[in-house]
Amino acid sequence: MSNNIESILTETRVFEPSAAIKQQAGINADKLAAMYAKAEQDHVGFWADLAKEKLSWHKPFTQALDDSKAPLYRWFSDGELNVSYNCIDRHLDTKSDKLAIIFEGDKGDVHHYTYQELHDEVCRFANTLKTQGIKQGDRVIIYMPMIPQAVIAMQACARVGAIHSVVFGGFSAEALKDRVENAAAKMIITTDGGLRGGKAIPLKGAVDQALAKGCDSVKKVIVYQRTKQDVPMQAGRDIWWHEAEAGMSNYHDPVMLPADHPLFLLYTSGSTGTPKGVQHGSGGYLLNAMLTNEWMFDLNDQDVFWCTADVGWITGHSYVAYGPLAMGATIVMFEGVPTYPDAGRFWQVCQDHGVTVFYTAPTAIRALMKFGKDIPAQYDLSKLRILGTVGEPINPEAWMWYHEVIGRGECPIIDTWWQTETGAHMIAPFPGVTPLKPGSCTRPLPGIDAIVVDEEGNEIGNNSGGYLVVRKPWPSMLQTVWGDDQRYIDTYYAKFNNKYYVVGDSAHKDADGYIWILGRIDDVLNVSGHRLGTMEIESALVAHPKVAEAAVVGKPHDVKGESVFAFVVLNTDLPAGAERDAMVNELRNWVAQEIGPIAKPDDIRFGTNLPKTRSGKIMRRLLRTIAKGEEITQDTSTLEDPSILKQLQQA
Ligand code: 6R9
Numbered sequence: 001m002s003n004n005i006e007s008i009l010t011e012t013r014v015f016e017p018s019a020a021i022k023q024q025a026g027i028n029a030d031k032l033a034a035m036y037a038k039a040e041q042d043h044v045g046f047w048a049d050l051a052k053e054k055l056s057w058h059k060p061f062t063q064a065l066d067d068s069k070a071p072l073y074r075w076f077s078d079g080e081l082n083v084s085y086n087c088i089d090r091h092l093d094t095k096s097d098k099l100a101i102i103f104e105g106d107k108g109d110v111h112h113y114t115y116q117e118l119h120d121e122v123c124r125f126a127n128t129l130k131t132q133g134i135k136q137g138d139r140v141i142i143y144m145p146m147i148p149q150a151v152i153a154m155q156a157c158a159r160v161g162a163i164h165s166v167v168f169g170g171f172s173a174e175a176l177k178d179r180v181e182n183a184a185a186k187m188i189i190t191t192d193g194g195l196r197g198g199k200a201i202p203l204k205g206a207v208d209q210a211l212a213k214g215c216d217s218v219k220k221v222i223v224y225q226r227t228k229q230d231v232p233m234q235a236g237r238d239i240w241w242h243e244a245e246a247g248m249s250n251y252h253d254p255v256m257l258p259a260d261h262p263l264f265l266l267y268t269s270g271s272t273g274t275p276k277g278v279q280h281g282s283g284g285y286l287l288n289a290m291l292t293n294e295w296m297f298d299l300n301d302q303d304v305f306w307c308t309a310d311v312g313w314i315t316g317h318s319y320v321a322y323g324p325l326a327m328g329a330t331i332v333m334f335e336g337v338p339t340y341p342d343a344g345r346f347w348q349v350c351q352d353h354g355v356t357v358f359y360t361a362p363t364a365i366r367a368l369m370k371f372g373k374d375i376p377a378q379y380d381l382s383k384l385r386i387l388g389t390v391g392e393p394i395n396p397e398a399w400m401w402y403h404e405v406i407g408r409g410e411c412p413i414i415d416t417w418w419q420t421e422t423g424a425h426m427i428a429p430f431p432g433v434t435p436l437k438p439g440s441c442t443r444p445l446p447g448i449d450a451i452v453v454d455e456e457g458n459e460i461g462n463n464s465g466g467y468l469v470v471r472k473p474w475p476s477m478l479q480t481v482w483g484d485d486q487r488y489i490d491t492y493y494a495k496f497n498n499k500y501y502v503v504g505d506s507a508h509k510d511a512d513g514y515i516w517i518l519g520r521i522d523d524v525l526n527v528s529g530h531r532l533g534t535m536e537i538e539s540a541l542v543a544h545p546k547v548a549e550a551a552v553v554g555k556p557h558d559v560k561g562e563s564v565f566a567f568v569v570l571n572t573d574l575p576a577g578a579e580r581d582a583m584v585n586e587l588r589n590w591v592a593q594e595i596g597p598i599a600k601p602d603d604i605r606f607g608t609n610l611p612k613t614r615s616g617k618i619m620r621r622l623l624r625t626i627a628k629g630e631e632i633t634q635d636t637s638t639l640e641d642p643s644i645l646k647q648l649q650q651a
Pocket of ligand 1: 314390391418504526529
């Protein structure tokens with residue numbers, strides 16, 4: 001940890017907000033100071049007032065926070081609302097003709113939806129869900145590419161009170177099956193396929209494979225036609241979206257639900273083998289998802305907001321499907337990839353649709369940076385006024401490139417730290433107020449009581465690294481792990497006796513109170529901003545008939561942040577030459593099939609054993625050193641068989 005801290009502390013540049021953004025931003029220094037003061041003085045009241053002001057309630061709540069079963073907190077429980085009503089219907093009086101979604105497909109096809117059109121689409125699909133037997137509380141899996149129908153499906157679920165769980169389209173049939181079964185979902189909504197980088201990617205095929213292996217809870221599969229590739233349809237179970245929707249009304253009365261009714265589950269990797277279903281509620285989740293679009297992105301009626309995240313991740317929930325719509329903003333959705341047909345694609349989309357606020361991940365910035373500044377220079381990016389980043393720490397070099405080359409040296413870089421579990425931004429700058437330091441996500445938001453503590457749970461101050469924790473509950477925090485309250489408590493609260501929400505990241509706070517995220521402290525990798533559990537990949541590897549044992553570690557990677565490095569013990573002889581190459585390929589494809597291509601190891605090394613202590617614990621820190629290609633200087637005296645290190649280094 002100490003190496004990291006030192007290297008980060010050498011970053012001393014500070015960027016004040018420009019005069020233009022200072023003047024434009026809805027939240028100025030005075031307003032922000034008043035918010036901090038109010039939150040400090042009355043934490044629950046601060047959130048309660050915002051909930052009353054920002055959301056449309058069918059029935060007002062009388063109690064903001066129910067902590068009677070802490071740490072299972074519930075917000076605004078006796079209030080009633082509907083999330084989809086808050087995202088769509090309430091704008092219709094004043095904004096029915098305003099664009100809600102500007103969609104650009106992989107091949108450059110463009111489709112616009114006004115708020116009225118979005119309303120009608122969502123209502124028709126909500127009526128379809130009801131007709132197909134979906135009731136309040138049922139779980140619905142959405143396994144779709146990045147097209148407006150994914151958002152329409154999410155909003156329609158919210159309208160009828162069904163709990164959706166979006167599974168990223170890049171996950172395999174096996175990963176899909178695990179999630180369907182854990183959620184005991186009644187329906188899957190999918191497409192024949194998706195288009196990415198000029199190629200048609202099948203999706204329905206993976207659904208069929210998953211259903212062939214189990215998933216007995218699934219009664220219906222609704223299939224949207226996107227690519228028109230041939231897909232088999234099983235009579236009685238599978239139905240085309242357009243056929244199911246035929247004759248449905250454009251009107252649907254949204255179901256008013258308790259504010260703590262679950263809105264969605266999103267599966268995410270943790271330090272144990274199986275992904276957990278992070279459960280989010282309705283009112284509290286929407287409040288923070290909406291507010292942070294106002295606070296961090298300063299969204300107003302003239303803005304065109306493009307968040308490049310897929311709806312399969314939390315960022316695509318809070319900053320595509322829900323938050324900006326609750327603000328009544330115009331969003332861009334893009335189906336394709338940043339490098340197709342060439343590395344100017346992102347900048348072309350920004351130019352063509354007049355994007356003013358752009359939000360992406362450091363891995364994308366680093367990848368596009370490699371192509372040089374001449375490519376973005378070919379596009380008119382003058383409308384951009386705020387740039388955001390999320391998913392992993394952004395290195396100062398990428399920060400500067402983003403700020404100077406994409407942001408003309410004027411756009412503030414809003415580095416937002418948060419997680420699937422937190423629902424919305426937690427630590428981030430306000431564009432019109434906060435001086436920026438490249439590489440720091442700056443300060444916790446008002447009402448977010450995030451601190452850094454030592455092993456004993458005592459707050460530590462300047463310049464020492466420790467655990468990032470959150471002391472007080474906040475409205476968009478996860479409600480629990482689906483069906484497993486104990487796992488929720490064990491994972492997030494047990495470490496400090498239920499006193500703090502434990503984030504799983506290490507961080508340090510500098511003398512100005514700025515937070516610098518150092519990385520995960522658990523066995524979670526961050527590959528291109530996506531969370532992958534080392535245990536998950538290890539379980540996939542050992543499920544291969546020829547694998548006896550596996551250990552996975554992260555290796556620093558200049559574009560992806562981290563790459564997957566696997567050490568494998570086969571139950572056959574140590575392979576060599578062409579045989580070894582073939583085995584490496586076989587295992588990489590195996591992992592892609594078990595989890596998805598994002599989990600494919602970049603490197604695989606074979607050994608006759610793994611470095612273990614005499615008590616049988618795998619010494620991962622040694623494996624990390626080997627993965628980096630560095631010399632081993634650590635103490636290896638507790639190793640059972642030190643010769644194994646040489647073998648793994650040479651392999
Ligand atoms: C939103 C999202 C969460 C983990 C988190 C941390 C890392 C996210 C970051 C960041 C440094 C940032 N992370 N944003 N690290 N600076 N701005 O990414 O959610 O997929 O659940 O990942 O990502 O390690 O704990 P999720």
